[in-house]
Amino acid sequence: MNHGDHHRRVFADDLHTGIRREADAAAGSAEYGEYMVRLAETVRAYDAFRARLGAMLDGRPAIVVRFGDHQPSFTASMTGRPPSDPMLYETFYTIEAVNCGLPQAVVAPPVLDVAYLSTLTLLAAGAPLDPVFATRAALLEAEPATYFDPDNRLKRRFHRALVEAGMIDLS
Incomplete structure (x- = not known):
């Protein structure tokens, strides 16, 4: 949801206006404001997915893999890093156990x-x-x-x- 052109607004202007305004002010970038609104919606959508998943599984175990996307292209200028900097292409990942535990031998590097x-x-x-x-x-x-x-x-x-x-x- 958060990938792509951050010049274009994906959601209505009145959605998360506080988040958009604070992000714009903090970074001086409308793109960052759009990024943060999309991020807030990503969190909301994932929380809704997890709630539905819990009900659908009815106690059965599942593994959920979450991973993000690299930094948006506009952050290179915000951080002073060149667009080719490998740090801009790192992202998060997590493996979540639902209704079960992860094997102790499994370590997420x-x-x-x-x-x-x-x-x-x-x-x-x-x-x-x-x-x-x-x-x-x-x-x-x-x-x-x-x-x-x-x-x-x-x-x-x-x-x-x-x-x-x-x-x-x-x-």
Whole structure:
């Protein structure tokens, strides 16, 4: 919901006027005001989703993966960072257990390459892993912040094996 052009208002002007006004004043940016209104609506929508999910599950367990999007493009000028700065492309993620607990062995690393998110989700759900995901789980444990690393011999071998097995098409 919060992606895209923040020059354009997605919601009516009278929705979250206080949030929009405070954000505009704090940052001196109408784009930031629009961003904050969309963020408030994102929070509202997620809270409504979780309430419906709880009722739908009727006590059955589920795992919910939440992740965000990178910083909006207008924040580069606000922070003084160049648009290519990797910090502007970091985002949050969380894995939530609903009506259950996460396995104690599963640790959500503070920095996780998004390519590992599916593997971490399967681990959190306690699902059996096929050989590919089991290998990814081992690679995740060793170095969660970087999935593709041409200098890592084990990762190169793993990806070469996927190509040779026809699981990755390089054409």
